[in-house]
Structure formats: structure tokens, C-alpha cells
Amino acid sequence: MFDGSGEIRPEFPNLKALQADSTTYTHAYSAANYTDYAVPSMLAGISDVAEQGPDRMQEVRANIGIVPSLASEYSVVMESPLYRFECDTSDCASVGAPADGNFASRMLGFAADTVAIAGRTALARPFSDAFPSLDGKWRDFWSGGDEFGDNAEGNSVGKAIAGLRLAEATAPTAPIFAFWHTIRTHAPWNVDREGKEIYPSRLPIVDDAHMVGSNKAGTYSTPELQSIERRLYANSAIDFDRQLGQLVAELKAIGRYDNTIIVVTADHGAGITVEADRRIGDTLEQRWTEVAHVPLMVKDPNQTEPATVVAPRSTGQIARTVLNAAGATAPANLAVSPDLSKDLPKGPVFATVGGGIMTPWVYQGAPEPDPWRQQDLTPVNSDYPFAIGIDDSLLGTSVPGGWVPVETDSIDAIPGESTQQLVVITRVPGTCDPAITTGLVSSGGVVTGSVLWQSANSNAPDRGWAIVPKAESYQFWCTSG
Numbered sequence: 001m002f003d004g005s006g007e008i009r010p011e012f013p014n015l016k017a018l019q020a021d022s023t024t025y026t027h028a029y030s031a032a033n034y035t036d037y038a039v040p041s042m043l044a045g046i047s048d049v050a051e052q053g054p055d056r057m058q059e060v061r062a063n064i065g066i067v068p069s070l071a072s073e074y075s076v077v078m079e080s081p082l083y084r085f086e087c088d089t090s091d092c093a094s095v096g097a098p099a100d101g102n103f104a105s106r107m108l109g110f111a112a113d114t115v116a117i118a119g120r121t122a123l124a125r126p127f128s129d130a131f132p133s134l135d136g137k138w139r140d141f142w143s144g145g146d147e148f149g150d151n152a153e154g155n156s157v158g159k160a161i162a163g164l165r166l167a168e169a170t171a172p173t174a175p176i177f178a179f180w181h182t183i184r185t186h187a188p189w190n191v192d193r194e195g196k197e198i199y200p201s202r203l204p205i206v207d208d209a210h211m212v213g214s215n216k217a218g219t220y221s222t223p224e225l226q227s228i229e230r231r232l233y234a235n236s237a238i239d240f241d242r243q244l245g246q247l248v249a250e251l252k253a254i255g256r257y258d259n260t261i262i263v264v265t266a267d268h269g270a271g272i273t274v275e276a277d278r279r280i281g282d283t284l285e286q287r288w289t290e291v292a293h294v295p296l297m298v299k300d301p302n303q304t305e306p307a308t309v310v311a312p313r314s315t316g317q318i319a320r321t322v323l324n325a326a327g328a329t330a331p332a333n334l335a336v337s338p339d340l341s342k343d344l345p346k347g348p349v350f351a352t353v354g355g356g357i358m359t360p361w362v363y364q365g366a367p368e369p370d371p372w373r374q375q376d377l378t379p380v381n382s383d384y385p386f387a388i389g390i391d392d393s394l395l396g397t398s399v400p401g402g403w404v405p406v407e408t409d410s411i412d413a414i415p416g417e418s419t420q421q422l423v424v425i426t427r428v429p430g431t432c433d434p435a436i437t438t439g440l441v442s443s444g445g446v447v448t449g450s451v452l453w454q455s456a457n458s459n460a461p462d463r464g465w466a467i468v469p470k471a472e473s474y475q476f477w478c479t480s481g
Contacts, residue, residue, distance in 0.1 A: 001237055001295050002026070004370045006308055011238055011377055014245030018262065021299050023307040025340065028296030029288070029348040029363060030268040031316045033279040036061055037353055038267035038315070039181065043067065045336030047316030047344055049351040050360035057358070066319045066336070069328050070177045075170065077163035079156055080181035154184040154236070155195060157243035161250045168254055176256070177326070180247065184240045187211060187270060187278070189232035193385070195239035196418040198232075198467060206412065206424050213452060213465045219273050221455035222437045224389040226272045228452060228465060230376040231386060233272075261325040262299040263318055269294055272371075280352055287361065289368040292350035298340065301325060312363050313340055314348040386420065386467035387449045389438035394447045399477055403440055406451075406476040407431045409462075413474070423474055425451060425464040432478035434461055439478045443471035451476050 006026035031041040043065030160180040210218035213225035251257040281287035320339040379385040434456040449468035
């Protein structure tokens with residue numbers, strides 16, 4: 001989303017507009033490389049996950065951090081694919097204080113993957129017992145798994161807006177705390193520029209291929225396959241920007257934008273890797289640039305001018321910043337990190353989690369070159385946005401001489417709602433030169449894109465990937481030489 005100087009790229013107009021009223025933190029880093037550690041740490045104000053130890057982190061992962069300290073005064077709206085609540089009766093949520101004549105206990109949408117309003121003032125039992133520990137009420141709050149299951153909803157802003165409207169209608173004079181956790185930018189990245197699914201949100205994409213263009217381990221054997229995944233990643237971020245624009249428009253429509261603190265960030269990043277897990281990175285440089293480094297932009301109440309902070313910050317500092325803005329006190333069981341106006345004593349610490357071990361990496365100011373090429377952010381030809389590694393002048397023309405049809409074992413056109421079609425091809429071994437990893441795709445004799453073959457040393461050297469305009473049939477070509 002940000003370029004090397006900290007400016008929002010032009011592909012994200014709603015974020016760009018919000019940046020004009022916000023403080024941009026150009027060197028912000030996640031606390032951990034897994035969502036079920038990173039998001040709870042963000043809510044609990046933890047900047048060094050490894051320092052907490054495994055027992056403490058298990059407790060943190062079973063509660064929702066600073067939210068209980070806000071729920072006594074704020075209507076709380078939460079939308080997350082990880083949200084679970086066991087109770088399904090009207091005794092589980094309260095709106096209004098018990099001392100109020102209008103006190104009413106009612107169910108307000110507590111269910112898996114739905115908006116929840118946790119009340120305005122003192123919460124009645126048994127709902128109050130759910131804060132802040134698991135205690136049989138919160139069920140697997142942070143156990144969505146690696147990828148949150150198949151077909152987790154990426155277009156969820158409507159639910160967040162519905163929660164805001166319900167909170168506004170239920171307690172019009174109460175302040176609102178809203179937590180919108182979207183997975184649109186989380187793998188798998190599967191939408192086009194309009195937010196329509198190219199293929200179903202599932203992992204693995206096909207047997208022995210974790211992501212589009214990857215092998216079983218989720219790594220990429222050619223630069224062109226890395227490029228196709230980056231373009232999908234960019235599409236997801238662009239669709240998030242669209243949804244954010246809807247949310248900001250809602251805040252303005254109900255008159256709450258000006259005096260609201262808005263925090264835009266991510267739990268962690270992802271590397272498009274060749275050898276290592278995408279949550280770790282191939283190199284130390286990639287780990288800090290693409291995995292640990294996250295966007296962080298904060299619009300303070302009544303802020304109307306942009307500001308920039310270049311000093312390193314941690315997502316664990318967000319909680320104290322929100323508490324300060326709300327005039328609230330941290331729960332007694334939380335040692336919340338300093339707010340974003342302050343330096344951390346030893347700088348941000350990013351933890352890589354694996355096999356139950358949390359490995360800390362202390363920020364040392366490693367170089368962070370911009371990994372994004374302009375053609376991956378905005379493809380040259382919008383009609384053929386996934387045409388990679390071929391001469392663009394071939395698109396829309398007849399297949400030229402020097403190309404021969406590929407003999408295929410299978411062609412899998414995976415269904416989706418987009419006008420772009422993901423096709424996974426298996427060719428007959430020996431059909432093409434395995435050293436040439438880019439070919440052509442045609443429909444009706446006209447070139448519509450490229451097929452990208454996995455390398456000869458990958459787990460599936462005869463598997464190819466293409467995303468092309470939908471057609472009744474597809475033919476694949478490799479060079480005769």
C-alpha cells in the first residue's frame with residue numbers, strides 16, 4: 001500500500017484520502033508472524049511476544065485484551081472471521097446500565113463470523129463472566145486455524161457497518177469501539193480488481209500446490225510465478241481499499257468521522273518466497289521488509305492534517321494509543337506497551353512462531369527495498385492483467401509462427417465469479433523444453449495470456465498456471481525451439 005517514502009500508492013484512493021487526515025508510521029512492525037499471536041498481542045498491548053513466554057501467550061490468545069476496559073462505557077462492535085461465542089440465548093448480552101430505567105438484556109448478534117455488540121455500560125451476568133478469560137464463554141476466539149477454513153468471507157465490511165448502525169440505534173449517545181478484522185488481504189488472494197472471486201477461497205488450491213503458482217510448501221520456482229501471486233495480492237489490497245472507503249463513508253454519514261480515532265494496520269505481512277515459509281522470508285531483509293513490516297496509519301480525533309513518524313514502532317503500541325484516546329484504563333492483568341508517541345526501550349521485536357517456539361528478532365534497521373514492481377501493482381494491459389513474461393503486442397492477435405500446441409494430460413478451469421479464469425494445466429512430459437517456463441494461452445486462435453510453468457526442479461515441473469479472460473476453451477503453446 002505504501003511506497004518507499006511512506007506515501008499511499010495511487011492504486012488505493014480511499015487510503016490516500018484518509019492519509020491526508022492521519023499520522024503515517026513508516027516503520028511499523030508486527031509482534032508475530034501468525035494471526036493467532038499477532039492480533040491478540042495487538043489487543044493486549046504486547047510488543048515482545050517471546051518475552052511473554054508460552055504460558056502467558058496462551059492466556060493472551062484466550063481473551064480480547066483491552067476490550068473489556070472499554071465495554072463498560074462503549075458499545076463494542078466486533079467483526080472477525082475468528083469470532084466465536086457459545087451462548088445463543090438472550091441472557092448473553094446487555095445494552096444499557098442496570099441502574100438505567102431502560103435497561104434491557106438482549107441478544108445482539110453473537111455467533112460465529114457475525115457482528116457482535118458487547119454492550120454499553122456494566123454488562124450483566126453471564127455475559128460479564130466472558131471477560132477477560134476463556135471461562136467457558138469465549139470459544140476458540142483465536143483458533144481460526146492457518147487460513148480460517150475454506151470460503152471465509154473477504155467482503156465483510158457490510159457486517160461491520162451493520163454493527164455500527166445497530167450500536168447507533170441501540171445507544172445513540174454512547175461512544176463506539178469497533179474492531180473490523182478483514183481477511184481480504186490474507187492468503188489465499190483470490191479476487192480480481194472488482195473484488196470478484198477468480199477462484200474459491202481455499203487452500204490448497206489443487207493437490208500439491210498450496211497457493212496459485214506455488215509448490216506444496218507454498219514457495220515459487222520462477223520469477224513469473226511470483227509475479228502472478230503478487231498481482232493477486234495487489235488485487236486483494238485494492239478490494240480492501242474499496243471496503244475501507246465504504247466504512248469511512250458510513251462514519252461520515254452518521255457524523256462520527258471527525259471525532260473518531262481510526263487505526264489501519266495489519267497483523268503481519270507475507271513474503272513471496274523461493275525457499276522459506278512466507279511467514280519467515282528467504283532472507284533477513286525480506287523478513288523485515290515483507291513479513292514483519294506492516295502498514296500503520298492513525299487518524300486521531302479531530303485531526304485534519306497529515307503527519308509522518310519515521311521512528312520504528314510496534315503494533316503492540318496500538319492498544320495504549322486507543323486507551324488514551326478513549327480516556328480508559330488498561331485492565332489490571334495487562335502490562336500494556338507505551339503508546340505510539342513513545343519509543344520502545346529496545347525497539348520493535350518481531351517473533352517467528354514455529355513448533356511451539358517463539359523466536360524474537362529485534363529491529364536493527366535492516367535495509368528494506370521496495371519489493372513491488374509497478375506492473376504487478378497496475379498491469380500494463382487491464383484486459384489481460386495476468387499476462388506475464390510474454391510480448392504484450394501478442395495479446396489479442398493470432399498465435400504467431402514458431403509456437404506449437406502443448407499436449408496436455410489435464411486442464412482444470414477452476415470456477416469463479418470473475419471474468420478472469422484460473423486454469424491449472426498438466427502437460428505430457430517432454431512436450432516442451434522444461435528450461436522455458438513461459439508459454440502462450442489462446443482461445444479461438446487469439447492470444448489471451450500466458451501460461452507459467454513450474455521449474456524443472458519443482459515438485460510438479462509439468463504443471464502450468466494461467467489466469468486469462470473466460471472462454472469456452474483454451475489452448476496452450478510452447479516455442480518450437
